[in-house]
Amino acid sequence: xxxxxxxxxxxxxWAVEANGLVKVFGDNRAVDGVDLNVKAGSIYGVLGPNGAxxxxxxRMLATLLRPDAGSxxxxxxxxxxxxxxxxxxxxxxxxxxxxxxSLSATENLIIFxxxxxxxxxxxxxxxxxxxxxxxxxxxxxxxxxxxxxxMRRRLDLAAxxxxxxxxxxxxxxxxxxxxxxxxxxxDTIRRLVKTGSTVLLTTQxxxxxxxxxxxxxxxxxxxxxxxxxxxxxxxxxxTSSLHLRVExxxxxxxxxxxVEHVLQVQSTLTSEAAKITAxxxxxxxxxxxxxxxxxxxxxxSEVSVQKPTLDEVFLTxxxxxxxxEKTNDTVKETKRAxxxxx
Amino acid sequence: MNTSVKTGHxxxxxxxxxxxxxxxxxxxxxxxxxxxxxxxLFDVTLQPIIFTLMFxxxxxxxxSGDVQSYLPVIIPGILVQTVITTxxxxxxxxxxxxxxxxxxxxxxxxxARIAPLAGALLADTIRYTIATVLTFTMGYIMGYRPEGxxxxxxxxxxxxxxxxxxxxxxxxxFGVISRTASSVQGISMLVLFxxxxxxxxxxxxxxxxxWLQWFVDxxxxxxxxxxxxELTNSGSVGTDMVWxxxxxxxxxxxxxxxxxxxxMRRT
Numbered sequence: 001x002x003x004x005x006x007x008x009x010x011x012x013x014w015a016v017e018a019n020g021l022v023k024v025f026g027d028n029r030a031v032d033g034v035d036l037n038v039k040a041g042s043i044y045g046v047l048g049p050n051g052a053x054x055x056x057x058x059r060m061l062a063t064l065l066r067p068d069a070g071s072x073x074x075x076x077x078x079x080x081x082x083x084x085x086x087x088x089x090x091x092x093x094x095x096x097x098x099x100x101x102s103l104s105a106t107e108n109l110i111i112f113x114x115x116x117x118x119x120x121x122x123x124x125x126x127x128x129x130x131x132x133x134x135x136x137x138x139x140x141x142x143x144x145x146x147x148x149x150x151m152r153r154r155l156d157l158a159a160x161x162x163x164x165x166x167x168x169x170x171x172x173x174x175x176x177x178x179x180x181x182x183x184x185x186x187d188t189i190r191r192l193v194k195t196g197s198t199v200l201l202t203t204q205x206x207x208x209x210x211x212x213x214x215x216x217x218x219x220x221x222x223x224x225x226x227x228x229x230x231x232x233x234x235x236x237x238x239t240s241s242l243h244l245r246v247e248x249x250x251x252x253x254x255x256x257x258x259v260e261h262v263l264q265v266q267s268t269l270t271s272e273a274a275k276i277t278a279x280x281x282x283x284x285x286x287x288x289x290x291x292x293x294x295x296x297x298x299x300x301s302e303v304s305v306q307k308p309t310l311d312e313v314f315l316t317x318x319x320x321x322x323x324x325e326k327t328n329d330t331v332k333e334t335k336r337a338x339x340x341x342x
Numbered sequence: 343m344n345t346s347v348k349t350g351h352x353x354x355x356x357x358x359x360x361x362x363x364x365x366x367x368x369x370x371x372x373x374x375x376x377x378x379x380x381x382x383l384f385d386v387t388l389q390p391i392i393f394t395l396m397f398x399x400x401x402x403x404x405x406s407g408d409v410q411s412y413l414p415v416i417i418p419g420i421l422v423q424t425v426i427t428t429x430x431x432x433x434x435x436x437x438x439x440x441x442x443x444x445x446x447x448x449x450x451x452x453x454a455r456i457a458p459l460a461g462a463l464l465a466d467t468i469r470y471t472i473a474t475v476l477t478f479t480m481g482y483i484m485g486y487r488p489e490g491x492x493x494x495x496x497x498x499x500x501x502x503x504x505x506x507x508x509x510x511x512x513x514x515x516f517g518v519i520s521r522t523a524s525s526v527q528g529i530s531m532l533v534l535f536x537x538x539x540x541x542x543x544x545x546x547x548x549x550x551x552x553w554l555q556w557f558v559d560x561x562x563x564x565x566x567x568x569x570x571x572e573l574t575n576s577g578s579v580g581t582d583m584v585w586x587x588x589x590x591x592x593x594x595x596x597x598x599x600x601x602x603x604x605x606m607r608r609t
Binding site for chain 2: 062063064082083084085087088089090091092094096098099100101102103107111112114115116117143159
């Protein structure tokens with residue numbers, strides 16, 4: 001199916017203007033004064049760890065949750081006062097698939113289409129078109145219980161596109177998907193923007209924001225801690241980092257001097273693991289470095305070049321890591337490993 | 343191709359016709375769900391059969407001398423009791439349904455806020471219809487021949503379905519405000535059990551103590567039971583019918599708005 005160009009409201013440049021949004025759950029200030037401005041026709045990424053307030057922010061912008069303070073406008077319409085207008089301008093794909101488990105894919109799309117005002121025949125055609133577009137035609141009649149995570153997400157996204165809304169919220173669209181499905185999802189999101197839609201997505205992965213977003217807001221503990229283009233954000237962190245491990249502990253000081261000399265940067269040392277870490281701007285220099293290390297007779301046990309992780313971005317921007325979440329992730333990883341072993 | 347649409351065309355309220363359409367679509371969803379999981383119809387098929395058999399043969403001789411002359415008393419009574427009990431399930435299922443992600447989508451769609459609730463309640467009238475038809479059928483098999491004739495039996499059936507639909511707004515309200523489905527079941531039974539038994543549904547009230555008679559006489563369930571008896575047994579419409587309809591309207595007038603408000607506040 002070809003996307004028709006979407007309704008483009010005549011409201012100036014801003015798809016989203018949020019000012020000082022606050023949402024408090026009990027003692028927890030989940031969102032604590034978030035400002036966001038999203039230009040129409042762009043992909044905007046909200047990056048942050050679990051519990052940073054991403055989902056709560058999206059839910060307020062999508063009229064699902066009332067802000068406790070602050071205001072937000074979607075294409076110039078207030079989310080609290082003109083919520084029914086806002087709902088006509090947005091599509092929401094939640095973190096957990098918001099489709100009907102007990103019905104088939106076709107039935108789901110037909111019901112949503114009918115609710116959006118399409119006639120019986122129109123709804124049927126729309127459902128068939130969208131299912132084909134998202135590669136779900138074969139599974140159309142099967143109950144959703146047998147759908148994989150990726151299929152569910154695709155159906156969910158398809159449901160958000162029925163009315164071809166000018167603004168689409170995607171809450172962690174690829175969390176839990178395998179790499180191939182993730183790449184498919186990215187392609188779909190890119191295509192959406194070509195048709196003129198604005199996309200506001202949240203993600204935990206810097207990589208994903210990097211791949212998709214024009215601008216990024218980094219959010220932590222309910223605050224926006226950094227905002228800018230992908231390049232601006234990356235420059236503050238360094239493009240990639242070099243990790244070196246030496247065979248003999250005694251060589252580590254010479255190795256470190258060599259690294260600093262060749263790369264012309266400050267390096268850090270983790271003594272217990274005998275690991276040297278250094279930011280690296282130019283990948284070509286690694287050849288020089290390796291030759292130089294060989295000449296000095298230093299044996300390496302491990303060498304790798306890594307992209308900055310969300311951890312490092314956080315460390316740089318906030319001065320603290322994603323401690324709490326990291327322990328959580330470790331627990332999750334352990335659990336997953338246990339599950340695999342069992 | 344650029345179909346430029348000004349947002350000035352968009353309206354911030356939903357018209358009555360749209361509200362009706364949205365509710366009917368949601369009712370269609372409810373019917374599809376029933377078709378997908380027919381096992382959820384067990385209670386409305388088995389309960390009328392078992393209860394009608396059980397109560398008629400247990401109480402028949404004691405109350406009316408023999409089973410045959412008890413049938414005109416018990417069939418309307420059991421009908422009202424069974425169908426209204428069925429409406430509790432509406433609240434329970436609504437609670438389960440609302441915990442699913444799909445309600446997030448309904449909330450984010452530009453549809454009437456009442457539609458997801460009204461649609462679910464409307465679809466459940468199918469359950470009431472099944473229970474009603476089965477109760478009358480059981481009665482017929484056991485020898486019940488309503489003197490009012492088929493037309494008035496149908497009218498009585500419609501009255502019971504309408505009253506149950508109105509009552510289901512009460513349980514829908516419990517469904518929206520409770521945290522779990524089982525608590526909806528518990529609190530609803532607590533309300534309904536005394537209400538159906540402290541009525542004239544199974545036994546005439548004249549053997550009861552005075553204070554209980556007083557309650558039985560003002561109990562809305564008694565009015566519905568009496569109205570059904572008048573319709574089926576003598577083919578007449580009396581004040582009980584009027585009271586039943588007034589009561590039903592009052593329940594909807596009170597509970598529909600507060601249920602919708604609670605639904606919108608809960609996120």
